Amino acid sequence: MQYSEMSKEELLTLQAELNQQYAEAKAKGLNLDMSRGKPSATQLNVSLGLLDAINASSDLKAENGTDCRNYGVLDGIPEAKKLMADMMGTTPEHIIVYGNASLNIMYDQVSRAYTHGILGNTPWGRLDKVKFLCPVPGYDRHFAITEHFGIEMINIPMSESGPDMDMVEQYVNNDETVKGIWCVPKYSNPQGFTYSDETVKRFANLKPAAKDFRIFWDNAYVIHHLYDDKQDEILDIISECEKAGNPDMVFEFASTSKVSFPGSGIAALASSEANLADIKKSLTIQTIGYDKLNQLRHVRYFKDINGLKEHMRKHAEQMRPKFEAVLEVLNTELGGLGIGSWYAPRGGYFISFDAMEGCAKEIVAKCKEAGVKLTNAGATFPYGKDPKDSNIRIAPSFPTPEEMAQAADLFVLCVKLVSVEKLLAK
Amino acid sequence: MQYSEMSKEELLTLQAELNQQYAEAKAKGLNLDMSRGKPSATQLNVSLGLLDAINASSDLKAENGTDCRNYGVLDGIPEAKKLMADMMGTTPEHIIVYGNASLNIMYDQVSRAYTHGILGNTPWGRLDKVKFLCPVPGYDRHFAITEHFGIEMINIPMSESGPDMDMVEQYVNNDETVKGIWCVPKYSNPQGFTYSDETVKRFANLKPAAKDFRIFWDNAYVIHHLYDDKQDEILDIISECEKAGNPDMVFEFASTSKVSFPGSGIAALASSEANLADIKKSLTIQTIGYDKLNQLRHVRYFKDINGLKEHMRKHAEQMRPKFEAVLEVLNTELGGLGIGSWYAPRGGYFISFDAMEGCAKEIVAKCKEAGVKLTNAGATFPYGKDPKDSNIRIAPSFPTPEEMAQAADLFVLCVKLVSVEKLLAK
DSSP states (O other), X not given: OOGGGOOHHHHHHHHHHXXXXXXXXXXXXXXXEESSOOOOHHHHHTTGGGGGSSOTTSXXXXXXXXXXXXXXXXXXXXXXXXXXXXXXXXXXXXXXXXXXXXXXXXXXXXXXXXXXXXXXXXXXXXXXXXXXXXXXXXXXXXHHHHHHTTOXXXXXXXXXXXEOHHHHHHHHHHOTTEEEEEEOOSSOTTTOOOOOHHHHHHHHTOOOSSTTOEEEEEOTTTTOBSOXXXXXXXXXXXXXXXXXXXXXXXXXXXXXXXXXXXXXXXXXXXOOHHHHHHHHHHHHHHOSOOOHHHHHHHHHHHOSHHHHHHHHHHHHHHHHHHHHHHHHHHHHHHTTSSSEEEOOOSBSSOEEEEESTXXXXXXXXXXXXXXXXXOOTTTTSGGGOOTXXXXXXXXXXXXXXXXXXXXXXXXXXXXXXXXXXXXXXX | OOGGGOOHHHHHHHHHHHHHHHHHHHHTOOOEEESSOOOOHHHHHTTGGGGGSSOTTSOOBOTTSOBTTSSOOSSOOHHHHHHXXXXXXXXXXXXXXXXXXXXXXXXXXXXXXXHTOSTTSOOGGGSXXXXXXXXXXXXXXXXXXXXXXXXXEEEEEEETTEEOHHHHHHHHHHOTTEEEEEEXXXXXXXXXXXXXXXXXXXXXXXXXXXXXXXXXXXXXXXXOBSOSSSXXXXXXHHHHHHHTTOTTSEEEEEESTTTSOTTSSOXXXXXXXXXXXXXXXXXXXXXXXXXHHHXXXXXXXXXXXXXXXHHHHHHHHHXXXXXXXXXXXXXXXXXXXXXXXXXXXXXXXXXXXXXXXXXXXXXXXXXXXXXXXXXXXXXXXXXXXXXXXXXXXXXXXXXXXXXXXXXXXXXXXXXXXXXXXXXXXX
């Protein structure tokens, strides 16, 4: 029976029951963290061999003879470019391999556009107004970068096939103050949606009013499948943009943070020849080069794209039971109640839950009170403001499947309790 | 006999001899690089054990229990802070440990001052004029950063005790557009001078007209001695600034680039509590954290400051003969001729040579023509312009001592030849 169809008496009875259950749950003294997309220690063990991939006796030369122990090479050793290109579905000539974090590359791209401009265009810092489109819900750290630079962010609704492209086209093709859009195109953070072929093609065929409009294509979960048999695929944005006559329109990002070790992986940018040349003019001022030994370590360990895929299968074995534990509880406990909706992703790091309007903050607070930490409600929106106070991001990766089930039990209890309170307050 | 005292006939005879020698030298087909401060392969071998310092069987937790394989920790694991603090002569609470390069930290400090300002002051990008003082000769990559941001650079003469402090005080204490100064205070690049105690104290006691004036103190060669018995010491700028009531006036930088592996080391910033808090507000937008496994690798390998010192002794054993080979040739071949001056440094990576005015470019070109690559003449000055066309930076680290001697032989020949031409043209 849907909660909305219940009488006041039924709701009050239910509330009393739920309050009793909540008191019992609190008494358990849980201490679980579902707040960030952080691998568990067991999952990190899968990558331990990386630390043996090179040692003091190894040949430490790259395939072109570069001594990886010394200065030099701004844009990455060739075999690391190849590995990252294969992972991102593009070719090595589009790649710069950076240091340990794609977030840092994204920050630098915005910062450099702000201080020096893109391909000869006016630096954003000299313009009165710069806007970014933000498909929502999305990744809080993206929004934090654009907020940090005083860039106005505009919410764009998401569906299972990607952002609302009518709205994207309307903004990008007509408003020259719109300079960028944040995208997580595959297994999106937090919903787990993958942009459809039509969406990618519409992106590639944009006719931006601003010459320096760029798609910030954060392909963070490009090989992060949960299943062997059910995998999302996505078109290569770089070649689609080339075909559409917009070769310079995209900056694509990826890293091995959630492949090898978060913070100790390698990251890459993919873009057009003209963009890479423009970037390197600044990059050579910023650094002499990135950690080539870590690039070599990754290539020696994973060998090639097949090695990466095989490795990600091992991750999936650990992640799948956690996702399934949450989804099982959501389906069993909330199915048919009309107080929330969710999606079963085929990859990525998150499950996105939409509560009844005006309930998300209270649900997160109640979970926290009983020992389960969730991402702050609102965090998935620019400025931390979810207009409907509805979206909650669940990150199942860190706890064990058993802990995940416990945490999910508490979560659904809090969803029920807050929903009942909301209905009673009407 | 000094060249300047020679008659025209003597000079012509000498020129003919030198031209003959130069033709013979060119015929040898040398191919040597003295252009950058790059360790040799043999010297890199000294650090190979670093790659065995952690492996798949190691305990990968920091001393405070942090799993170094996972996300988290913005400012470095405690033991890495301690190691870098000891190396820099300060204490861990002043330290942020970054990624692989101090150059990148310096760039970020300038870039952030440009976009967001320092401690609430107006961002430099919004000011009509920003100036930096540049002790000369200095490090080309410093000057490249400030040039990249359109900052006007002012030459400050160097002496064996450091920059001309009368001039520094005159500018800093009276001109509020002067926002910074680039310093390599110990074994300076390229001269190998170490700032005297008086110089450091005068720096600490500056009374800047600009509240956001900062000393960019690049302590790149802080433990890079050439000798066991003759070592320069330098006062700790951080505590001197504290004592002088100017705790926020300095950003100090260092790295293990020339201790472990260039590009694969760890780097650090040292500054006041207020500056570090200000920096972290931006840093947390830029990155989730730096490579903690590499921090752990360095700490496990070097253990403590004594381990670092012992390690640097092994480097010195390799570097010393190369420096001595060059100095021997300079002394023997150019001593008393009045066509150049140099200094025998007790540490660092360079020997700085001052030719007769107007000769540096031609000397570098002649060396190149005969197969010996030197740093471009002028590179040690802002905008690549040496007003006297006199200074040449010699980097002895990469070739073997034998190659170094060969290269030095060619170098002194070119110095003689160009000097004679110069004198004849008068």
